Amino acid sequence: xxxxxxxxxxxxxxxxxxxxxxxxxxxxxxxxxxxxxxxxxxxxxxxxxxxxxxxxxxxxxxxxxxxxxxxxxxxxxxxxxxxxxxxxxxxxxxxxxxxxxxxxxxxxxxxxxxxxxxxxxxxxxxxxxxxxxxxxxxxxxxxxxxxxxxxxxxxxxxxxxxxxxxxxxxxxxxxxxxxxxxxxxxxxxxxxxxxxxxxxxxxxxxxxxxxxxxxxxx
Amino acid sequence: xxxxxxxxxxxxxxxxxxxxxxxxxxxxxxxxxxxxxxxxxxxxxxxxxxxxxxxxxxxxxxxxxxxxxxxxxxxxxxxxxxxxxxxxxxxxxxxxxxxxxxxxxxxxxxxxxxxxxxxxxxxxxxxxxxxxxxxxxxxxxxxxxxxxxxxxxxxxxxxxxxxxxxxxxxxxxxxxxxxxxxxxxxxxxxxxxxxxxxxxxxxxxxxxxxxxxxxxxxxxxxxxxxxxxxxxxx
Numbered sequence: 001x002x003x004x005x006x007x008x009x010x011x012x013x014x015x016x017x018x019x020x021x022x023x024x025x026x027x028x029x030x031x032x033x034x035x036x037x038x039x040x041x042x043x044x045x046x047x048x049x050x051x052x053x054x055x056x057x058x059x060x061x062x063x064x065x066x067x068x069x070x071x072x073x074x075x076x077x078x079x080x081x082x083x084x085x086x087x088x089x090x091x092x093x094x095x096x097x098x099x100x101x102x103x104x105x106x107x108x109x110x111x112x113x114x115x116x117x118x119x120x121x122x123x124x125x126x127x128x129x130x131x132x133x134x135x136x137x138x139x140x141x142x143x144x145x146x147x148x149x150x151x152x153x154x155x156x157x158x159x160x161x162x163x164x165x166x167x168x169x170x171x172x173x174x175x176x177x178x179x180x181x182x183x184x185x186x187x188x189x190x191x192x193x194x195x196x197x198x199x200x201x202x203x204x205x206x207x208x209x210x211x212x213x214x215x216x217x218x
Numbered sequence: 219x220x221x222x223x224x225x226x227x228x229x230x231x232x233x234x235x236x237x238x239x240x241x242x243x244x245x246x247x248x249x250x251x252x253x254x255x256x257x258x259x260x261x262x263x264x265x266x267x268x269x270x271x272x273x274x275x276x277x278x279x280x281x282x283x284x285x286x287x288x289x290x291x292x293x294x295x296x297x298x299x300x301x302x303x304x305x306x307x308x309x310x311x312x313x314x315x316x317x318x319x320x321x322x323x324x325x326x327x328x329x330x331x332x333x334x335x336x337x338x339x340x341x342x343x344x345x346x347x348x349x350x351x352x353x354x355x356x357x358x359x360x361x362x363x364x365x366x367x368x369x370x371x372x373x374x375x376x377x378x379x380x381x382x383x384x385x386x387x388x389x390x391x392x393x394x395x396x397x398x399x400x401x402x403x404x405x406x407x408x409x410x411x412x413x414x415x416x417x418x419x420x421x422x423x424x425x426x427x428x429x430x431x432x433x434x435x436x437x438x439x440x441x442x443x444x445x446x447x448x449x450x451x452x
Contacts, residue, residue, distance in 0.1 A: 047321065048247045049391045056449040064250065064441035065378075065392040071248040071301075072447040082390050084397040084425075085247070085273070086329040089322030093340065112345070122310070123318065124300035130348065131322030134341040165345025165361075 052080025251392030332401025373403025384431030
């Protein structure tokens, strides 16, 4: 079975480490916050100027001056800090954020990512995505392995305009955990019950796999 | 106005000299931390042909969306403009020139503009459409794009507290682009929630020193929320 959005987030959460500063993008990446292992201290960075993002407020603690990068009202945890957008992207560009998780339309075997623009469709802007992929050393992309017609989103060369060139090393899809290195996708794990054949058939770019591909655990 | 007292008493005075075809910076992230009264005053003045630099473009009936609705903006420099139907319409019809800029690059362009740095190299956008036509350089094995700084005729800033000398304190994530913009305007106008006397702000806690600020006005804010998200009360 392909992973649900929640399972995908759960698998990504296994990559968190105690003491990490983490930036979570909009969509599935946001859900990762729900699966931070108990007892682990992780600070969430929101690029609009918040380090230490907490959960959503209650009706009576809502504060219009406190939002996340998705413009949702949030809270700040104990030990949080606020700062300007310039400071925020200094953290990001300067490589101070330990892990960045974000979504994508396509990735390719060279680690390039397309996530912001589909020609012919209305362009809304890249927001902070280009800075995040250029600045972070440790990025996990979460995405569907193929579109609803079965067309692969893991390509030899991205077809859509890029968000970043050669910057992605790990991808978690609804079917597989994949590492990108030496110009190829390397299959590390498969979703429970998903066959290697299915992953092969839905991966357009060069795919290298070991003899035995373990199933993901959560 | 006398000496270092920068407080003005009307919005007319606050934006005196702002005219057609000028470049303006407007603080805020979405609708959070925007100088609401100063935006409304630009609507009242009817200035046109503006180049507006702001992370977003407001919503249809609030924030910078109001200036779009009245066709006052000719060029918009922003990182994300997804929340505004008027914007989409004007962009598609070609009425509005849009320069999409990565958020961190936008913030740094403004910071650099205020700090006298004409341009800087950043890895952001290398190999993407953003780098088209721009100088690139390899430094220590990595590729970078040369990005030029931004400054403005007027920077419109929202602060939480200002003293009469223009020292500023921002509040929570309403800071966002405001601190850099305060440094990058030929004339920087601050709309504050509270104006206090000099000495009332702890000098150690001032985010923006008054040297950057030309005018301060007492604002009143609706503080509209764009995405109201709550959890159930326990």
